[in-house]
Amino acid sequence: MMKVVIVAILALATTLVSAYDPSPLQDFCVAINNTDSAVFVNGKFCKDPTLVTANDFFFSGLNIPGNIAANKVESNVTLVNVDKLPGLNTLGVSLARLDFAPYGLNPPHTHPHSTELLVVIEGTILVGFVTSNPNKLFTKVLNLGDVFVFPIGLIHFQFNIGQTNAVAFAGLSSQNPRVITIANAVFGSNPPINLDVLAKAFLLDKNVVEYLQKQF
Structure with missing residues (x-):
């Protein structure tokens, strides 16, 4: 009897692990705010595939610097997630542009749903993340073309240590990393x-x- 219970628990655990963020079974599920839709996938309704156009997979504007003077930390994050690019729904990815004034900071924060992969396009940026207990800091100074990864859920930051503006792009492993x-x-x-x-x-x-x- 005990063996049966253990096997059942292991089977349930395997099922739950396999069910985490599964691959989509359809080519795409373009998000639409339409409660009349019959298909609801990963928090969004799916647009009728016959009505989908190339614009559903398109976003323009990441060439435009963000407003770094609008807040005290002098940085700006322009996030392209499923709310801005409906075609991202169920695909598990998003993108962000990060702009920094000299000594601008993206303060310590976490993405509960996402790992982040950062690449520096301009300037010199000090980055780091802190592990769960014991709280060890991993930190690095990044220059043009350097890449750094922040593991999912961990507290991390980016700080422009240069005397000129800095720019970075980040890929995130969630359509809505939060x-x-x-x-x-x-x-x-x-x-x-x-x-x-x-x-x-x-x-x-x-x-x-x-x-x-x-x-x-």
Whole structure:
């Protein structure tokens, strides 16, 4: 009886592993916001294949620099995900352009659904990620043409250490990688996290926590 149970558990585990982010069974499933559609795949409805055009697989604009003056960290991420490129639905990939002012920062953040592969197109960028416990930092200075990978779910950052603008492109292993920026999530959540929780977690005075919450 015990052998049967073990085999059943192993079979279930194998099924669950195999079911994670499976390959699509159709050529494509162009996303469409149409609740009348009969096919719902990976969080999106599928457009009728007979109505699909080349434009469903097309995006223009990554040649245009992002607005790096619009925020305090002086960087901008232009993400091309399934919401901007419907043809990405079920394909498990997306793309981003990253623009940095001198000393501009893409703050520590995670992509819960995605590994990120970064290539530097212009400038000099300091990158790094931190492992789960124990928290080891892997860091590298990247120049033109250099490539660096950030494993799925780990906290990572990019920082322009040069005196001129920097540009990088990133490929992500999800059609909708999502992002959790650590400082924003911790100090800028709505409603805010309890002061006592944050003061104790970061070993800070409550007044400092209140100040940080106001910044976000």
